[in-house]
Amino acid sequence: xxxxxxxxxxxxxxxxxxxxxxxxxxxxxxxxxxxxxxxxxxxxxxxxxxxxxxxxxxxxxxxxxxxxxxxxxxxxxxxxxxxxxxxxxxxxxxxxxxxxxxxxxxxxxxxxxxxx
Numbered sequence: 001x002x003x004x005x006x007x008x009x010x011x012x013x014x015x016x017x018x019x020x021x022x023x024x025x026x027x028x029x030x031x032x033x034x035x036x037x038x039x040x041x042x043x044x045x046x047x048x049x050x051x052x053x054x055x056x057x058x059x060x061x062x063x064x065x066x067x068x069x070x071x072x073x074x075x076x077x078x079x080x081x082x083x084x085x086x087x088x089x090x091x092x093x094x095x096x097x098x099x100x101x102x103x104x105x106x107x108x109x110x111x112x113x114x115x116x
Contacts, residue, residue: 002029007046007097009037009078010055011085018090032086035097036075036104037062076108083112 003026005014014032021030037046043059046052058078065071083094098105 002031002092004031004095005033006052007033007035007050008052009034009058009082010053011082014086014091015089029092031093031095032091033095033097034079034082035099036072036079036101036108038068038072038075038101038104040071072104072107076104076111079104079108080111083108084115087116 003021005017008014011032014030018030035046037043037054037058040063043054043062047054058074061074061078062071065074079096086094096105096108
């Protein structure tokens with residue numbers, strides 16, 4: 001048995017959920033879910049469709065990126081830092097919501113395999 005979280009963009013949400021689950025006696029693995037943001041439309045569409053909050057730092061960086069490559073770099077860097085923190089603090093693994101956009105995910109995996 002395990003549980004998988006909805007996508008989130010602030011690692012502290014996972015840590016809070018994990019702590020609450022533990023305090024209420026839920027002892028199954030909780031797998032965090034991340035999505036790599038790569039477009040300006042994600043800033044409005046993701047929160048509207050999935051009822052999640054985006055950190056202002058992430059939205060500011062993403063909206064300031066004026067090319068697709070720069071937006072991918074912002075999204076991959078954000079996901080990279082989130083992933084390292086989650087794994088370092090005990091997440092059993094991480095689930096990535098790719099939604100047919102494999103390029104940024106592959107880029108992230110290349111970065112992570114150098115670190116892990």
